[in-house]
Amino acid sequence: MTTKLQKPPVLVVIQLSGGLDFLNTLIPYQSGVIRDARPHVMVPMEDALPLDDELAWHPAAKALKELYDAGHVAVVQGVGWENSSRSHFRAMDIWHTCEPDKIANEGWLAKVTREFDPDSENPLTAVSFGLALPRALAASGVNVTSIGDLDQFGLMTEVEAEEERAKNLDSFKRMYTPGIGTGMVQDYLAETGRSVLKGADMLVDAPSQYSSEVEYAPNLIAQALRDVARVHTAGLGTRIFYTTHAGYDHHANETAMLPRLLTELTEAISDFLQDLRNHNASEEVTILVFSEFGRRIKDNGSGTDHGSGGGAYIIGDGVEGGLYGEYPSIEQKDWLYGEDMRHTIDFRSVYSTVLDQWMGVDPSAIVGGTFEQINPYKAKVTAGVAR
């Protein structure tokens, strides 16, 4: 089945940094093996929110459970890759570049951005919220807008006198004009300077035009998703949004840390989706949530160490909710290296699915090969959308 959207499809990526404990998010709560393996981090059976006879949601993921029950969440179980790395850096790098065996320079979403905007005409085609640009969005010749603070975005924001700042920006524009015979680097620099101004100009009204009845919580991920909503609803042609929720590296004190993070995250996603619906801007959006790896099956007395076989979540109104892929076997004989969950689906399958079935982009060149897809959407989005 296929469908056409009223507006071009949009991807919102939420990166969970540190390694979300998948086993403690969607929990095999009836399993004695798991209960024995992780006595210090296991949710009490009576608190878990059952999904079926075997699996239950962590109670702090209540908002996600409600979205799941309403049919808007596809859980991809057991995501990973062969010989996955336990290094945050390498693992995240591999997710960002789709190159498990070598160090690569081009981010997968930067390549997608290039597909959408080959001549770099719209600096807002991909927008990242956060301090640094993730490598997923980095590639030479791809101009991505990176926003730390949307309300303060732009050049010379520290110059308080409005008239003077306006004059400075005008001077900046004149100084950053590609000239004749000044050289390629100078031209590139001038073009980049102009694209900063253009992006900032396009964004200048987004904060004030937006109004919403949804009250986002005062935490980083909720505010970041509110920023995504503000830019998305402004209709500036952004196709890819990226943001990060950090702190999932719970080697210690997991029972205190994880609930706070899961509550922040899942409530923020739920508010975001509601906000988009209120603005009639949810139909075209798909959300992808991922983390670099899952965590060790046995706990370490207080938390859990780096492992493999995590999960990913595809969320949106176009999603056919349910469980996808296969939950990694929790039988002790199947543990990888005697301690890890064995992945059951490659992360590039998840990327390929989203790119092919939602974004209308041929995934093979982006992810470096053909990977089996899952079918988490009600219908495949076809080309022919007004661009």
Add this chain to the structure above:
Amino acid sequence: MADDRIELMAHLMRRVGVGATRDELEELVERPYEEVVEEFLHPGALGDPDQDILDRYLPTSTNPEAPTACATRWMHNLAGGRRPLREKMALFWHQVFATGYGKSSHARASAAQIELFRENGLGDMRQILLDLSRDPAMIDWLDNSENHAHAINENYGRELLELFSLGVGNYSEDDIKEVARAFTGWTFTQPLAIFPYSISDPVFKFDEADHDSEQKTFLGQTVVDGADVIEVIVKQEACARFIGRHLYNFFVADEPPVPSWNEEPPRDQAAVDALAATFLESDGDIREVMRTLLNSDFFKAARFQRVKSPVEFVGGVIKLVGAPRFPEFSVARLSRATKLMGQDLMNPPSVEGWHTGQGWINSGTLTQRVNFAVEQVMDTSKPGIAAIVERVAAAGDATPEELLDRCLDLCGPLDVSAQTRATLVERAEEGGPLSFGNGASEEAEGRIGRMVQLIVATPEYQFA
């Protein structure tokens, strides 16, 4: 208006360090250029109060449990220390032998590697490669601890040839295998533990039982051990050219990205030839190569031919506004600033290092650069800005154009395009002639400050 000697000395200082104050420049030009170069080439002779001060004010920076501490120290030494070239050479080798902290999460091992570069960055190439091959941070980074006599791991062998010494096209796949065999058993005493269990330092260990001691053939010569391999490498003309081109890119003018070097010739073949010749004549003495470079005409003629790296940009702005005499906790923010501009020290994007030149610039990083510089210079009470105001005032009342010229002179001296100049002149003219008399000095100070803000936002200020 700008003095040639000042221009040349400012250029030298931007390249051997991150720049210099006008007072420092005026002092330096009193001595012959070659003598100043010689002093920087022998950082040991300069004495070093930096370390004692760091130990006292920022003790964690010398015994780091996190890479930011090491980066903080680096930024302090570059912007406020007395041996800039030592720090610059460490940065150079960090760029060429790009090793990431994130894989081992072992800050002390990463810091120890940078210390090696700091100590011996101007030394003998074979010693540098030997140190590198024995460095636990590198061994872990490129998996040489997984390179066993019975099952080789080619990772280090390949990168040693491709990225660290010869460049693609100067060896065969068989050479890589032979080199990997020669480095079997080069490991370290204990596995690097993940933070926070990284209190002890790993130490290089030659595990004879895990070393393949048979003869190998590398580039047609018989070798046994890794040290033999390095001896062969350092004698290669390809090595001389490769290191020469790297030095040219880092100190003279921007070259295309390294992976294209096999296809694209250097922008100045004669310059790279000269550096390679010195390398071969001196048997790989980096100090000799740097002496040739810094005293050459091609170097002196290369003002503003490189896009500043984030470290150079941030360090240069701090030089301009006046580095604090003693390191404050705010220096920690400087390494964060370079990270936002795309250069996260101790965490290069890959083993290929950072993409330099034009590769430093994108919409996000340019925004960070301009905003950082403008914010820093905004406060006219900062010592460096106050000194600029004082010097402009000392020259007396000025026409708008003179105001601009004095500021450009004191911010570099910086050359600007006709387009930039016209824009800035127009802004200077808004306030009419500059006068310091009759209580007008406060207004004049404000105008000078605003002019400096515009100057650090120019395209020209992005270049070193």
